[in-house]
Amino acid sequence: MTRVISLVAHSTKEYVCVMQLHSPVERERLERVLGEFQGLIYQRPPLRSSVRRSLRKKRVNSIRLVEYNGRYALLHVDCEAGTYMRKLCWDVGLVLGVGAHMRELRRVRTGPFTEDKNLVTLQMLSEALYRWRSEGNEDLLRKYIMPGEVMTCTMPKIALRDTAVDSIAHGATLAVPGIAKIQEGIKPGDTVALMTLKGELVAIGKALMSTEEILEREKGEAVKPERVIIKPGTYPRTWKKKA
Amino acid sequence: MEGTDVTRRGEKFLREIDSFCGQERRWITRIDEPTDPQYGFLPSERPIEVYIRNGVINLDKPPGPTSHEVVAWVKRMLKVERAGHGGTLEPAGPIA
Numbered sequence: 444m445t446r447v448i449s450l451v452a453h454s455t456k457e458y459v460c461v462m463q464l465h466s467p468v469e470r471e472r473l474e475r476v477l478g479e480f481q482g483l484i485y486q487r488p489p490l491r492s493s494v495r496r497s498l499r500k501k502r503v504n505s506i507r508l509v510e511y512n513g514r515y516a517l518l519h520v521d522c523e524a525g526t527y528m529r530k531l532c533w534d535v536g537l538v539l540g541v542g543a544h545m546r547e548l549r550r551v552r553t554g555p556f557t558e559d560k561n562l563v564t565l566q567m568l569s570e571a572l573y574r575w576r577s578e579g580n581e582d583l584l585r586k587y588i589m590p591g592e593v594m595t596c597t598m599p600k601i602a603l604r605d606t607a608v609d610s611i612a613h614g615a616t617l618a619v620p621g622i623a624k625i626q627e628g629i630k631p632g633d634t635v636a637l638m639t640l641k642g643e644l645v646a647i648g649k650a651l652m653s654t655e656e657i658l659e660r661e662k663g664e665a666v667k668p669e670r671v672i673i674k675p676g677t678y679p680r681t682w683k684k685k686a
Numbered sequence: 687m688e689g690t691d692v693t694r695r696g697e698k699f700l701r702e703i704d705s706f707c708g709q710e711r712r713w714i715t716r717i718d719e720p721t722d723p724q725y726g727f728l729p730s731e732r733p734i735e736v737y738i739r740n741g742v743i744n745l746d747k748p749p750g751p752t753s754h755e756v757v758a759w760v761k762r763m764l765k766v767e768r769a770g771h772g773g774t775l776e777p778a779g780p781i782a
Contacts, residue, residue, distance in 0.1 A: 444740050445770035452773040460778075493754075493774060529776055548778035555707035556744045556772065564746050565759065572763060581734050588741035590729035592699075596707040600700065605722050623719060626711040640721035641692060641728050642699035658716060678725045 444591035446670050447647065451594055453524045454554030455504065460518050461548075462532040466541035467513035476538050477506045477518070486530050494525070501526040515546065555596050563587045591672075592644045595636035599626045601666065602638050603645060608678035611637060611646050617666040619657055629654040635666055639678070646671045689720035695728055696721060738764055747775060 464473075480503055487498050502523040510517040520528065529545045536543025551558055571583035603611065607621025623640055629650050637645040646668040657665050697713075704711060727733075732740060747756050753774045761769045 444742065445768045448742065448770040448772055452771065454772075456773065489776075491777065524773055527776055545778065548776065550775055553772045558746075560706070561744050562746045563743055565748060565756070565763075568743065568745075568760070568763065575734065584734065585730070585737065588738060588743050590732075590737070591740045591742045592703050592729050593706045594742055596703050596709060599711060600704075602700065602713075604717060604719060605725065608726075623717045624713050624715050626713055628711060638700060639696070639726055640719075641696040641726050642703065643726050643729055654714070658714065673726075 444594075444644075444672060447591060447594050447644070447672060450647070451554045451556070455521065455523055455552075456526070456550055456554075457552035457557075458518075458520045458522070458528050459509070459549050459551055460520065460528045460532065461546040462516045462518055462535065462543050463546045464514060464516065464536065464539070464541055464543045468539050468541060470508075470511055473511060473516060473539065474508055476535055477508055479538065480531060480535060481506055484526075484531075484534075486527060486534075488527060489529055492527070499525070503531070516543075519551075521552075555593070561587070561589060590642075592638070592642060595638075595644060595647070598634055598636040598647070599629045599650075600636045600638055601625045601629075602640050605640065605678055606681045608639055608645055608673065609675060609680045611668055612671055612673050612675040612677065614668060614671060616651075616664045617648070617668065619652075619660055619663050619665050622657060622665060625654055625657055627654050629657075634669075637666060637668065639673075643673060643677075645673045689723050692723045692728060693720040699728060699730065739766055749778065752777070 483500055483502055485498055486501050488494050488496050503526060504521040507519040508516060509519050520531070528548050532543050532545035568587055571587050574580045575584050601622055602624040603621055604623045607617065611617055617637060629635060630653050631650055633650045634647060635650050636647055639645055647670045648666040648668040650666050652663065652665050747753060753771050757769050757771050
């Protein structure tokens with residue numbers, strides 16, 4: 444499941460940040476400059492970062508000026524993963540000519556995870572663990588921790604027959620006969636999540652056929668697994684090992 | 687038929703995953719067969735240690751420590767071998 448989270452790490456994010464301007468500017472000019480930072484921008488990561496400091500193209504989907512009082516601007520930004528808000532604020536200040544820096548930052552969305560989706564603090568987690576370890580009560584733990592499968596919520600899904608699960612767990616390509624259920628709208632090249640009929644995540648892969656093709660044909664290669672998640676042996680092997 | 691109950695609940699869980707982010711794709715049944723309750727688990731019914739190891743937390747990170755530090759703490763608290771995070775959060779506020 445830790446490999447699935449890297450997909451979340453690369454998903455779009457939303458931030459709310461406070462930008463401090465070193466001198467006031469007219470609201471209209473600020474809005475105009477913020478508009479220039481929407482779309483594709485160039486960014487070099489700041490000194491204090493764990494990534495390679497090369498010039499990169501990043502996509503800013505939107506910047507909304509929520510509030511502005513001449514000194515501080517409250518911004519709501521929707522952008523590609525790996526876009527630095529600190530650098531954005533700094534560069535906006537440069538373009539405005541007065542200089543600016545980021546004062547405060549809060550990420551309010553990471554892919555599908557928004558603040559209203561079961562947000563948990565370390566204290567809550569600690570409490571839930573205590574409740575389990577000392578009292579034997581799992582209720583809070585099961586509430587605060589969600590099944591990793593929710594990370595696939597944006598991906599179209601295919602449910603496998605029990606008999607097909609273990610071969611996929613060993614990296615085999617999924618053939619049409621192994622498919623029990625399929626969601627509409629899958630096209631070749633789509634990233635799809637392969638699930639068991641119980642809802643367990645088996646693997647994430649690339650579709651080789653569309654939903655229509657899969658339903659029409661009796662055989663053929665349907666999905667190529669790229670990341671196997673389920674532990675091999677969870678479901679029984681119903682295929683023969685090559686000699 | 688054996689396994690129809692867990693199959694039904696599996697189907698429900700699959701819909702719940704999608705509705706987590708407001709998705710509602712239609713499912714088409716190619717082969718109507720149940721899943722064997724003997725193997726695997728409904729994700730919400732995994733034994734607690736397995737549940738934790740395959741879980742995800744939407745964590746409200748405290749402002750001081752780095753994302754990496756928080757992941758290390760969570761690993762220690764949950765006593766798991768591996769944990770990942772959904773993206774480093776850059777340090778906010780004035781740098782001392």
